[in-house]
């Protein structure tokens with residue numbers, strides 16, 4: 001009788017889809033693009049509903065007030081992450097994003113906060129700006145490669161900020177190693193890639209020869225460690241030679257003792273920041289290009305605004321943003337339209353929690369369905385369309401007359417004590433590149449043989465915890481010869497900034513930078 005009860009919804013839990021014995025809702029749990037199914041269920045079962053995953057419980061929040069109360073105000077109790085054996089196996093519990101609420105997580109988080117403050121993040125502006133100029137230069141020379149130019153940008157910025165070492169090419173060895181490690185990591189984390197070890201812990205003991213997933217984890221672990229500790233060692237050696245260039249990991253290495261960090265945890269701090277900081281930033285910018293191309297009216301208004309404020313004789317700077325009200329709205333709309341992490345990263349409760357008469361048990365997983373919130377037609381007018389103007393009408397873009405005060409602009413960056421520590425660095429990248437791209441280029445859909453625009457599919461996204469648009473094609477042209485010349489001039493003038501981050505480059509990278517500068 002007890003076995004039959006496993007999987008059924010305990011009294012007091014929020015409502016949810018009907019369960020079956022043992023499995024609960026496991027048989028209907030979506031294995032990809034979960035935010036779509038979670039949103040459908042929210043419309044049916046409400047802003048707070050539960051799913052039974054065998055004996056365990058997950059709660060899905062698609063209600064701004066519930067998110068504010070449970071995740072921000074009661075964050076001390078919802079700060080945990082669900083157990084993830086695979087993550088522990090690969091990263092030994094030291095991946096800050098997925099780590100449980102442990103002493104190691106607290107140490108990592110403290111170190112990240114010390115360095116990623118708004119003031120510290122501003123210190124890295126020169127290299128961010130220089131790299132953003134290279135994005136424009138790269139798009140000018142090879143517009144069809146914009147998707148990878150953007151990805152190169154975000155990984156080069158994070159490598160420069162962390163290790164003081166940039167990646168001039170998409171194929172630079174460090175970026176290639178990162179992309180390979182990241183690909184394997186995403187593969188092992190994918191639902192269904194490993195047996196349900198967190199539900200049936202006995203599976204941990206299956207011998208390696210019968211468990212391909214264990215071999216996959218071991219390979220991913222090696223790829224990550226080679227990259228993380230390789231980069232860390234280079235930074236230590238550089239410090240030893242007295243060749244500091246002010247990067248983040250130098251600071252950490254110098255205050256390792258104070259921060260209570262040994263070499264192992266220091267290596268993983270850097271590693272997780274590359275991982276969390278790279279593809280998130282590029283995903284946002286790729287979505288931005290997609291939206292500008294698919295919504296020409298929004299693009300036109302943004303261009304008119306930047307022309308009025310910045311003009312065509314100079315490139316935009318961060319200080320211009322205060323005057324660019326429409327572009328600020330466009331950035332918020334890009335986050336709303338396609339949030340980089342549609343369900344953030346799952347949280348978990350440390351002890352049982354009560355909300356509006358419901359019991360959320362100890363150890364329950366909590367999904368914050370920001371996608372569902374942002375696409376709720378009770379809150380937002382015409383939520384499926386990209387309409388920056390909504391953020392000019394009301395503070396949080398909600399339809400006039402609706403109370404949107406429980407929302408906040410940085411919700412796409414997370415909740416409570418897990419709020420993204422890289423937010424300032426990320427927002428600087430987003431702001432600089434958004435202004436630059438709008439100032440520099442005209443984006444339009446490709447045309448077919450008869451000259452008709454090929455419609456873009458703004459819903460074609462990659463699967464995973466983080467989403468990025470599937471690579472897509474569009475036509476990108478400089479808005480004027482004057483702007484193209486300014487880009488090349490600025491790129492050339494950034495040489496000195498770049499050079500500080502160009503130590504230990506491979507022969508191919510050295511040749512590449514020499515060639516790109518010789519062209520000027």
Ligand code: HEM
Nearest residue numbers: 097276277280281340341344345413414415418420422426
């Ligand atoms: C567009 C860019 C970015 C977006 C949208 C983004 C979003 C997020 C989200 C949604 C989370 C999970 C929050 C939660 O669980 O409540 C997160 C966590 C995290 N992010 Fe970001 N992020 C971005 C860029 C960055 C950058 C540039 C860095 C590093 C420099 C970074 C480092 C981290 C780390 C370390 C965590 C884990 C925090 C923890 O679990 O304690 N992120 N981010």
